[in-house]
Amino acid sequence: MDSTPPAAERTLSPFAKDLHLGNSLTREKERFEPYNPPYVGMYVCGPTVYSNVHLGNVRTFLTFDVVYRYLLHLGYKVRYVRNITDVGHLTGDTDDGEDKIGKKARLENIEPMEVVQRYTNDFHDVMRVFHILPPSIEPTATGHIVEQISMIQKIMENGYAYEANGSVYFDVRKFAEGHNYGELSGRRIDELQNQTRALDGQDEKRDPLDFALWKKADASHLMHWPSPWSEGFPGWHLECSVMSTKYLGRSFDIHGGGMDLKFPHHECEIAQNMGAHGPEQPVRYWLHGNMLTVNGRKMSKSEGNGFTPEELITGNHKLLEKGYSPMTVRFFMLQGHYAGTLDFSNPALQAAEKGLDRLMSAWGLLDGLAPVAEGEKAPDLSALRARAYAAMNDDFNTPVLIAVLYDAVKVVNSVAAGRMALDADGIEALKALFNEFACDILGLQPENASEAGGSDRTDGLMEVICTLRGEAKANKDWATADLIRDRLAELGVQIKDGKDGTSWTFD
RNA sequence: GGUCUGGUGGCCGAGUGGCUAGGCUCAGCUCUGCAAAAGCUGCUACAGCGGUUCGAAUCCGCUCCAGACCUCCA
Known part of the structure; x- marks a missing residue:
């Protein structure tokens, strides 16, 4: 056995070995041991770009920004994949809802890709404003239609999906026979069975728990692609399975996302991965950020x-x-x-x-x-x-x-x-x-850096003012000294008299 | 109904068997021409009841309350 650690491993901080993560899958705090240190693969579910992100969304991306930053700090070589969902995410409470992007496009009478571009730009602007680092790869669902079709085929070959009327559904019942569907979210399939409401338009499914891998597009759908089954579009859960596998492999280290995605989205991801690739866990550590209320x-x-x-x-x-x-x-x-x-x-x-x-x-x-x-x-x-x-x-x-x-x-x-x-x-x-x-x-930085640092001219002006005020103070002309301080305060400049002279700060 | 989280001082929010969380607010003090800043000190905390223990905010049980998910949401 070679006792010399690989060169790359020596770059790790000695503190790296003590990192513990709260793993949602096991509900335990576990020591972090990546598959191939110092390489770390991390996937985080990104936004669906059909509207502006709000502060709650920001919290999740901030959470994983800090995770990313800390792993980098420890010396890990992190490949951080965060997707953009630009198709497949449906409105309403059934698989027959309208595509969110398509709906927005129809309402505003613009191309779906214009919707996608507009809100992708907005998302990036927001990330920049909050000092959230860009990921290593930011793949889109529409950019991976071919891979999604291919993954559906694998799942079908393995017997965990079926076609019905041009659409393809994941067979949850069949999958659950040999797998622990519900392991991540703590749900049991029989209870899910009983709790699921009878919804309209689900006749194509063999079971209400089944979820769409591919949906045949009806005439009103603006976004559709050819497939072996129909002219249609991929299901929402599929893209994350496909893109994480493509860029991070069949088993990778960290999968993150908001708590509200745990079920059904992440549960379905696991099922899809196992349905396509076999029984090993696709993700070693599941991390879930909680909600902003x-x-x-x-x-x-x-x-x-x-x-x-x-x-x-x-x-x-x-x-x-x-x-x-x-x-x-x-x-x-x-x-x-x-x-x-x-x-x-x-x-x-x-x-x-x-x-x-x-x-x-x-x-x-x-x-x-x-x-x-x-x-x-x-x-x-x-x-x-x-x-x-x-x-x-x-x-x-x-x-x-x-x-x-x-x-x-x-x-x-x-x-x-x-x-x-x-x-x-x-x-x-x-x-x-x-x-x-x-x-x-933590990604904290002084704000208004240019102003706080001050230009030479500003510094010069402030020094002149402080010198004059210092003379007033020396003459016990408190009225003048206080006038200067009050007026500057109105302009957003705070004057502080210290032992070693006067300093100032801007609001 | 099921699954899961949580209820901490005026507010926000860590802590999960004995050891100061921290921030903000408020009061007092030091410094100061005054103020600000800074420092120090203080401010009746662990939802309720029972149990385990030498010892519980922390473990167990029950009760009450809140929230999330079970249908789109980070």
Whole structure:
């Protein structure tokens, strides 16, 4: 046996071996062991691009953005696949509903692909605004029709699907004879059988639990492709099975998505993969992000209680008392664990806004800290770092990581105020902590970077003003000094008199 | 009805057998011309009842309440 680890494996952080994930499939927290380290395959169900994404959607993509960032930080070579659903997702509660994209196109009298492009663009804009990194591959369902047809054929050859009147359905009953259908969602097939309502237009199916792999298009359908069975279109669940298999293989490491996709979507994905490829589990770790709620209710398009990122930023929505910046929202969401529901409220957002501001201010002070040669006994900064890793390794516990960062904030502020001394190594350790955990992993960045940094002219102007005000203060001309401070405040510039002179910040 | 989650202090939100979560708010103090910032201190927390245990917010049982999924939704 070769005892030398492969070169690639040596790039992994020593902390990588302690990463634990909450696996929805086993309902256990399990140590993360990828199939082929340092390579990691991760698939996340992306949006259906028939309307603007809302904040609840953002939460899920943010969750997996942090997962992606942390895996990269640990040194994994991650192939992150996040699809765009641009066909096959039906409205209504039966398989006879209208295609969402097609419906939108018909209503607006435009091409389906115009709908797709418009909302794909919107989606990408939103992801950028929230500092969510693009995935390695972003495949579309319409770009994989050939592969989908081929997978249906495999499933049929294995006896788990049947054709009826030009459509093809997955035979859940047959599949369940030799497989544990319902393993992921905890459902039992007999109960599902009893609970499923009798719906119209299901006569083609042998069983109400069966789901569509291919649907024959009727005359009103705008999007359709030729297939061995009919001119039609693929079922919604199929695309994810096809694209994950194509880009990540038949068994890959992580599959993510929103909690609301667990059943039936993800359950069907597993069934399709096994139906086509055999009994081994297609996914080792299933991760599910929980819902964003408003007044205790899930934010969703159909409830009408969602708002778009634009409404959020402008504050132009009845649920919003004011506008909130994207970083505030990002920080707010990271203050809760991804697996729990998170309730949106104005007080909570305002708390996050202030908390983030304090965090960012301390971070900004770091560059200006003066090290001492022989620092007093400094707090144990390596302990902070270890706690930060421990938090992330515990199923991406970002709220605990943030608590660690606030401990670092206290150190920074104390040093800046002269109450504590740090040597150069200590300051570097703090910088590394912020750069790696706040910036790289949590994806936090100072907002209005250009403004906060200030242009030379702005800095010059502010220095002139502060010098004049300093003279007024020296003359005990408090009226003038306060006038300057108040007027600047009205313009969104905060003046702070410290021991070593006056500093300013912009709103 | 079934499956699953959860009920933590003024608010948000971690923690899952003994060890400070954290943020925000509020009050007091330090600093300061005042203010802001920062720091320190404080602010009647673990839905209820019973059980296991030397010890339970944390485990078990029951009750109550809320939410999600079971039909499109991240």
